[in-house]
Amino acid sequence: MKLASLKGGRDGRLVVVSRDLAWYADAAHIAPTLQAAIDDWAVMRPRLESLAEELEHEAIPRERFHEHDAAAPLPRAYQWADGSAYVNHVELVRRARGAELPDSFWTDPLMYQGGSDGFLGPRDPIPLGDPAWGCDMEAEIVVVTDDVPQGVTPEQALDHIILIGLTNDISLRNLIPGELGKGFGFVQSKPASALSPVFVTPDELGTAWRGGKLHRTLKVDYNDRPFGRAEAGEEMTFDMGMLVAHLAKTRSPGAGTIIGSGTVSNRDPDNSPGRPVAEGGKGYSCIAEQRMVETIASGSPATEFMAYGDTVRIWMDGDDGKPIFGTIEQEVVPLQTSAMGGA
Amino acid sequence: MKLASLKGGRDGRLVVVSRDLAWYADAAHIAPTLQAAIDDWAVMRPRLESLAEELEHEAIPRERFHEHDAAAPLPRAYQWADGSAYVNHVELVRRARGAELPDSFWTDPLMYQGGSDGFLGPRDPIPLGDPAWGCDMEAEIVVVTDDVPQGVTPEQALDHIILIGLTNDISLRNLIPGELGKGFGFVQSKPASALSPVFVTPDELGTAWRGGKLHRTLKVDYNDRPFGRAEAGEEMTFDMGMLVAHLAKTRSPGAGTIIGSGTVSNRDPDNSPGRPVAEGGKGYSCIAEQRMVETIASGSPATEFMAYGDTVRIWMDGDDGKPIFGTIEQEVVPLQTSAMGGA
Numbered sequence: 001m002k003l004a005s006l007k008g009g010r011d012g013r014l015v016v017v018s019r020d021l022a023w024y025a026d027a028a029h030i031a032p033t034l035q036a037a038i039d040d041w042a043v044m045r046p047r048l049e050s051l052a053e054e055l056e057h058e059a060i061p062r063e064r065f066h067e068h069d070a071a072a073p074l075p076r077a078y079q080w081a082d083g084s085a086y087v088n089h090v091e092l093v094r095r096a097r098g099a100e101l102p103d104s105f106w107t108d109p110l111m112y113q114g115g116s117d118g119f120l121g122p123r124d125p126i127p128l129g130d131p132a133w134g135c136d137m138e139a140e141i142v143v144v145t146d147d148v149p150q151g152v153t154p155e156q157a158l159d160h161i162i163l164i165g166l167t168n169d170i171s172l173r174n175l176i177p178g179e180l181g182k183g184f185g186f187v188q189s190k191p192a193s194a195l196s197p198v199f200v201t202p203d204e205l206g207t208a209w210r211g212g213k214l215h216r217t218l219k220v221d222y223n224d225r226p227f228g229r230a231e232a233g234e235e236m237t238f239d240m241g242m243l244v245a246h247l248a249k250t251r252s253p254g255a256g257t258i259i260g261s262g263t264v265s266n267r268d269p270d271n272s273p274g275r276p277v278a279e280g281g282k283g284y285s286c287i288a289e290q291r292m293v294e295t296i297a298s299g300s301p302a303t304e305f306m307a308y309g310d311t312v313r314i315w316m317d318g319d320d321g322k323p324i325f326g327t328i329e330q331e332v333v334p335l336q337t338s339a340m341g342g343a
Numbered sequence: 344m345k346l347a348s349l350k351g352g353r354d355g356r357l358v359v360v361s362r363d364l365a366w367y368a369d370a371a372h373i374a375p376t377l378q379a380a381i382d383d384w385a386v387m388r389p390r391l392e393s394l395a396e397e398l399e400h401e402a403i404p405r406e407r408f409h410e411h412d413a414a415a416p417l418p419r420a421y422q423w424a425d426g427s428a429y430v431n432h433v434e435l436v437r438r439a440r441g442a443e444l445p446d447s448f449w450t451d452p453l454m455y456q457g458g459s460d461g462f463l464g465p466r467d468p469i470p471l472g473d474p475a476w477g478c479d480m481e482a483e484i485v486v487v488t489d490d491v492p493q494g495v496t497p498e499q500a501l502d503h504i505i506l507i508g509l510t511n512d513i514s515l516r517n518l519i520p521g522e523l524g525k526g527f528g529f530v531q532s533k534p535a536s537a538l539s540p541v542f543v544t545p546d547e548l549g550t551a552w553r554g555g556k557l558h559r560t561l562k563v564d565y566n567d568r569p570f571g572r573a574e575a576g577e578e579m580t581f582d583m584g585m586l587v588a589h590l591a592k593t594r595s596p597g598a599g600t601i602i603g604s605g606t607v608s609n610r611d612p613d614n615s616p617g618r619p620v621a622e623g624g625k626g627y628s629c630i631a632e633q634r635m636v637e638t639i640a641s642g643s644p645a646t647e648f649m650a651y652g653d654t655v656r657i658w659m660d661g662d663d664g665k666p667i668f669g670t671i672e673q674e675v676v677p678l679q680t681s682a683m684g685g686a
Contacts, residue, residue: 010382010597039353076597078419078460081530105525112527113456117421117597129494129593150678151472172593183442184455185528187424191594250472250515251534254353254419254460335493 001045001052002198003027003163004326005034005071007121012071016052017198021326024065025055034073034199038256041146041162045201067326072119072195073165074144079253080116080193082140082169082260083109083243085236089265089285092273092292109238109246112185114169116258120194122326125333126170127191128308134174135306135332139220139285139314141232141261142167143240144199148253157244158212164205166196166218166325167260168314173288173305195258196314197326205324212239214316216324218264220285221313227290228283230264230274232316265289306332344388344395345541346370346506347669348377348414350464355414359395360541364669367408368398377416377542381599384489384505388544410669415462415538416508417487422596423459423536425483425512425603426452426586428579432608432628435616435635452581452589455528457512459601463537465669468676469513470534471651477517478649478675482563482628482657484575484604485510486583487542491596500587501555507548509539509561509668510603511657516631516648538601539657540669548667555582557659559667561607563628564656570633571626573607573617575659608632649675 002019005012011033015024030047031037037044054060084090090110091101120126128135144163152160175189208215215233219226238246243259264285268274273293275281284290291301306312311331315323345362348355354376358367373390374380380387397403427433433453434444463469471478487506495503518532551558558576562569581589586602607628611617616636618624627633634644649655654674658666 076421078421079458081458084527099526102525108525110525110527111530113458113530113533115422115424115456115594115596116459117600118595127493133593150470175593180526182445182448182451182453183523183526183528184427184453185526187454187456187590188593190456247530250476250518250531251458252461253458257460 001049001201001204003034003048003073003200004065004198005073005075006069007071010076011035012075016048016055017065018055020322021065021067021198023055023062025051025060025062027051035077035256038144038146038162041255045162067197068123070197070326071121073199074119074195074256074258075121076118077116077256077258079257080114080260081111081247081257082114082262083111083238083246084262085109085238085243086262086265087237088235088267089263089289092265092289095292106237109243110262111243111246114186114190115192118192120192120330122194122197122328124194124330126330127335128332129335131307132174133172136171136173136287137220137306137312137314138169138171138263139218139228140167140169140263141214141218142195142258143244145244145253145255145257145259147255148244148248148257150248150250150252152245152248154212154239154241154245157248158241160244161202161240163199164202164209164214165199166314166316166328168194168312168328168330169260169263170194171286194328194330196328200324208233212241216316218285219315219317220283223311226277226283228285229277230266230282230285232261232264235266236261308332308334344392344544344547346377346391346416346543347408347541348416348418349412350414353418354378355418359391359398360408361398363665364408364410364541366398366405368394368403368405370394378420378599381487381489381505384598410540411466413540413669414464416542417462417538417599417601418464419461420459420599420601422600423457423603424454424590424600425457425605426454426581426589427605428452428581428586429605429608430580431578431610431616432606432632435608435632438635449580452586453605454586454589457529457533458535461535463535463673465537465540465671467537467673469649469673470678471675472678474650475517476515479514479516479630480563480649480655480657481512481514481606482561482571483510483512483606484557484561485538485601486587488587488596488598488600488602490598491587491591491600493591493593493595495588495591497555497582497584497588500591501584503587504545504583506542507545507552507557508542509657509659509671511537511655511671511673512603512606513537514629537671537673539671543667551576555584559659561628562658562660563626566654569620569626571628572620573609573625573628575604575607578609579604651675651677
């Protein structure tokens, strides 16, 4: 089952979307919003699945689904916690800012609490107050949980994952060193993230979803050129169950909690940091990695962070070669021309 | 106007509470939940104020208000960001964990993103998985905002503060050094916080609310003995407008964002860390401060962190000597006996 929220109001309007993302059926008579459905998931899931089944069989009224009409599936959520499961990325980014990688990072997941009060829609522009902040994309997998009891094991946690999607976890790289230096984590350096047009139930992913990892290629184009083709199921040190359990150690994450994988990242087969796609590598899911690899090769980064007008596209194809979650496609714009400014 | 949410469902049921906290009137016909009221505050506020006026004049049906029936005013919220406006506290806590205080901390607010998916009610027990985690209270002022545009000034930000209350920002002290050492801020070391029985509109505080500071004594009793009597309006390096503006630098905080002051803390008149209440000082709003002062005096801390059965009470009296926001009153209990465990 694939679910989306059409733009409208603070929480959008829940719709069920066909597997090929061509059609939708209104689900408001079942639950007005995705959060409302998640709040009563055991009851709502079978009802929504019946609707999805009817939609696939063209047995009910349907409308064309346009991704640009979609808000984030959860336009606002009660929790967003982002892990760093691909430790290769963590190591590169830390090297890029001159910080060491402690050995414990390979056994104890890194995670930060992010702002969840407003997620950008998949085609919303990225409103940037100042290009000097160093705007970067971060392509990631996200999962949504139901109510998670405090103290669950990683194995138990997998059963609490009810939806899966993608995010562009936008980062302001030049604000990060100062903010992390203060010791309290990210606040200003992590503005609103964008979510994929649809979230899907785990069964929709078939055998590609196993062991809390999504074994498919996460595709990133930057300014219309292939930039990242990383394998999301490989070199993921911590699976999603481990990340959920990490968050639940001392509290009970509420229904609708969104948890991120961190930037998907692969090394090259010879264990060196990955090469760009243009050089036959798997590329990068954020600019910071490319800059680090450039620094290793030539002493300084050549690729700039995102400027006004730069675009990023993030998606993941299924076996049919079509995007499973739809496509996140965003352009960086000045703050005042964005719809977010006076929201 | 004073607002509360009676327990029931995930978001409680909105009620207007009389100034003396003795009575309430159901407000569900205006807005079912406090978040719903905040989402349309310009329309809802005058309606709720009319109801509050009628309640004060006993012109409508009313029921006795019992604080133990109250959930947190926002049982879950879309954002919780906690500042550290009382730099005296920051300095003491950092000294207690052997960390230096950078000079910039006096000009650049410290703030972390907290979990907002579940706030404890004012009389809910504190569910503690392991006493070795070092459970501590932190008594703070909180404000709730409407929609805040990105880039507001501290002065403009004051106009976006629509409600004021108290929190017990529970901290797991022994998990903090390891977690902050990882560089991504608090996750496991900051479990669910508790909120005061009622939140109030700024006008309810009269001249005690000025310049983004609440000029009253924040009272903390620990195991039924006076523990903290700090002046919340004094030695507050960053007012609430500055904290809201700090959060809004790179994003647009959504309606219902809760922002905390950080632990309220005063020095002694001679500029030394404050003395305990029993020794004529203003005491502390968290145990960590007392432990630090003990360490300075005798080389090691004497006061333990909270164990099962320990209780904390947090409130603030008005001119009439009665609690403005009601009283947070909590006991630490083992996880399995708490209602939170299987939530």
